[in-house]
Amino acid sequence: MAAANLPLTYKGHPLRRKDNLIYYGSMAEKYIILLQVMDTKKEKDMDVATKVSVQLQLTDPDLKSRDRVVKKAEKDSLYAAMDVAAVWLQRALASK
Numbered sequence: 289m290a291a292a293n294l295p296l297t298y299k300g301h302p303l304r305r306k307d308n309l310i311y312y313g314s315m316a317e318k319y320i321i322l323l324q325v326m327d328t329k330k331e332k333d334m335d336v337a338t339k340v341s342v343q344l345q346l347t348d349p350d351l352k353s354r355d356r357v358v359k360k361a362e363k364d365s366l367y368a369a370m371d372v373a374a375v376w377l378q379r380a381l382a383s384k
Contacts, residue, residue: 318347326341342362
């Protein structure tokens with residue numbers, strides 16, 4: 289029961305999901321990753337992502353949403369998208 293209170297993390301950064309959007313990283317940091325599941329297919333009884341958009345974004349609230357995007361890419365699976373996201377976020381936060 290205590291595990292229900294712990295946030296989901298991946299490689300030390302929090303993950304938050306809202307519908308087909310996954311936010312990776314903390315808004316307290318300078319950068320965050322936005323993953324958007326754009327297409328899925330049915331595998332048995334589960335939906336599996338087949339097209340995922342990855343964006344490295346600045347968290348500055350004063351910027352317009354299109355100006356926040358630093359890098360973007362599209363991947364064919366959530367696993368590949370998370371792999372790229374982890375590297376991008378790690379490098380961006382290390383270069384402060």
